[in-house]
Amino acid sequence: MVRANDQVEALLQEYADLIAIRGGEAFKARAYEKAARAVGGFPTDVSKLDAKGLREIPNVGRSVADKIVEYLRTGRMSVVEEARASVPAGVRELIMIPGLGPRKAMVLYEELEVASVDQLLDAIHKERLRDLKGFGERTESNLLHGISVLQKAGEGRILVSAAMDVAEQLVAELSDIRGCVRCSYAGSLRRMKETIGDVDILVAARRSAPFMDALTALPHTAEVIARGEKKTSVRTTTGLQVDLRVLPPASWGAGLQYFTGSKAHNIRTRAIAVRQGLKLSEYGLFDAESGESITSGTEEEIYDRLGLPWIPPTLREDRGEIAAGLRGELPVLLTEKDIRGDLHTHTDFTDGLAPLEDMVAAAAARGYAYYAVTDHAPNLYMQRMTKEKILAQRERVRALDGTHHTMRLLHGTELNIGPDGTLDWPDEFLAEFDICVASVHSHFNQTRRELTQRLIRACENPHVAVIGHPTTRRIGKRPGIDADFDAVFAACARTDTALEVNAHPERLDLCDEDILRARRHGVKFAVNSDSHAITHLPYMRYGVATAQRGWLTKEDVINTWPLAELRRFLGGRGA
Incomplete structure (x- = not known):
């Protein structure tokens, strides 16, 4: 795997x-x-x-x-x-x-x-x-x-992308077994949390044995932890625990809702059921007194009978989604189909791995309407960028613009926010870029006040459209910087500077909780892959999922807008 x-x-x-x-x-x-x-x-x-x-x-x-x-x-x-x-x-x-x-x-x-x-x-x-x-x-x-x-x-958790690779392969293999009616991953992976403790796989079938046999016999299964008629747990060769449950097909909806969680969300739904004289379990929704089955086939039926709309799994964290559903105020969440373009990507011109032409072709294959190339600026010294080099790249970008169907190209740069908040190039040069992303790449241990002022000064620059990976964290590797992010969020709202939701699975920065806070300040967002290779472009799915967990709609995200509207947003920044 x-x-x-x-x-x-x-x-x-x-x-x-x-x-x-x-x-x-x-x-x-x-x-x-x-x-x-x-x-x-x-x-x-x-x-x-x-x-x-x-x-x-x-x-x-x-x-x-x-x-x-x-x-x-x-x-x-x-x-x-x-x-x-x-x-x-x-x-x-x-x-x-x-x-x-x-x-x-x-x-x-x-x-x-x-x-x-x-x-x-x-x-x-x-x-x-x-x-x-x-x-x-x-x-x-x-x-x-x-x-x-x-x-x-080290608490036995892995990145969501690593867990997804395992889960999707297992779902594909188990779905091919005769007798499989439905198959899906569940648990925290379906809720798209940034790290995953174990992978939950659900199968709807009348006989469980073929699926339990298949799981224990897979070449990447290193250890069978427990085996039963309804549930089997194994450990893979990489140490990841996989729990397989086989449900009766008629109980699919109730089982999927129950095993997706979260625990706090399920407590809320069960409480609603109790108030209505019902009992909700992984097998269905029942009349509490007679035991008669009310519904169980789909999640939509379960939620509807409780007086709720279907709640997307990414919202099921007991953060107000139940109350919003009862009021009819659940947001229409951002989806990957809503993304019209990627505004933060790199090529082998700096620290990327693929040439400009290959990155552009791969972006076009994803159906984007526009695509920004934002290689590093000179203050990230190891990239050896110069004005001459970036202008030569601009000529290449302009020559490629429009050669892939109707996808338009934007020439940008990822600026380095210096210790004092200054940027790599003077304003008159920045004005010539279509888009400027500004990010912190060093001096992470400044004081809280210094880091806060550093970020605010960057977003006050009229040419900075997006603050990239704002907290600088690397999940499990580097903590986020200690800044007053409420002050930064307020400054971004005041200056109309977007905050990035960086989709790389090691970053997911902003995280869902920070997105919720920033959204309350009225900030706009950009969900970007920060791709350094063609294989990174599909990471967009993890950024979108993180945005969903932060309750974002497509109206909140600038790279869902038509190009003309995006250019108006960038207009004061030299686009």
Whole structure:
């Protein structure tokens, strides 16, 4: 179930980390990081490529290709195993802490003999880090926060995209079994939460045995946790638990509603049933006194009998959706079909993996009406951008505009919001872009006041249309910055600057709770993929789902608007 590309990406990234830990050349570690990202974002399954084919992947040379071939043939990468042996396991554990880099992890090991998260916590509480060069009270505070993020991420949860890959493959395989009437994933995955603890699969069938047999016999099933007539639980080779339940076809709607959850939402619906003299369970809606079945076939029938409209799964978190449904005020949520274009994407001109022409063709294949290319600006120094280079790209974009059906191209840039809130280029140059996205990429540990003013200053620039990945978080890897986001949201509403819902599964930034807060300020949003590869463009589904969890409609999202309306929104910004 795990793509070979993902496995190779993880190994190459680990090797890059190990090089850095051992004090190797920075350029070599960076080269392996680039190769890892390139393999992970490459659309073709690397297990189907020979050495020559692998060398055609951007940033993959002969040496890297040989290592990939070795792994695909033997299941091991010898240089990684050798590097692991030379680095204490505890140091490898420490670099998993968000905010703690390889070099500082090695200093902690060499100077304080800290070789585990528990030992680091002990050292922080005893204030032992303060005598080390480059460490101090603020470092201690940041490390404590990073450890908290790591521990939460380690509670057996995985990114929604990884869980979706497993679930969709299982649904496809089980749907092909004779006797399957209906099959779907449920639980927190159907509600599209950003991380998933386990995958719930439901099947409607008259006989359960064929489906239980199939699940336990799949090659990616490593362990059968429990097996029964109605439910079987297994653990996959990647450690993910999958729970399969087989329901009578007549109970499908009630079962799907029940096992989708959330628990708090279900408590609300059951309370409504009780007030009406009914009983709601996974088998149906029944008369509480006689036990007579009222309805159970579809979710719509269940909700309708309770006096509610069908409530989309992404809203079922007990955040007021029941009350809104009873009042007839549920929003018509944004859908992926509503998205007319993607306003934040990258090419291999900076840190993307695919050429401009390939990204544009892939966007056109998605049926977009417009598409923005927003490569990085010069202050993200490793991208080596210049005015001359960005203007040359603009000429290429203009030449491609209109060559793919009716899709129009916008030439933009992703600006770096500096520590003082300044941007990469002067206003007169920014005015020439169709769209400017501005994002924080560094100096995450400024004070709350500094970070807040930094973001507000950026959104006050008349040429900035969108604040990209506003909190900068990376789920399970890096916490969001400590800014007064209510003040930032208010500033965005005042300046008519959109906030991004970044659809990359590692970001989903803004998150649903932040979207709900920002929406109350009257902010507009842009749901973007932040694609760095063709394979990232479909991430839009996760951004849309996150927007739904934040109760957004298509009127709230600028890239659902017709191009003429979008251009009017961008009009004061040089479009």
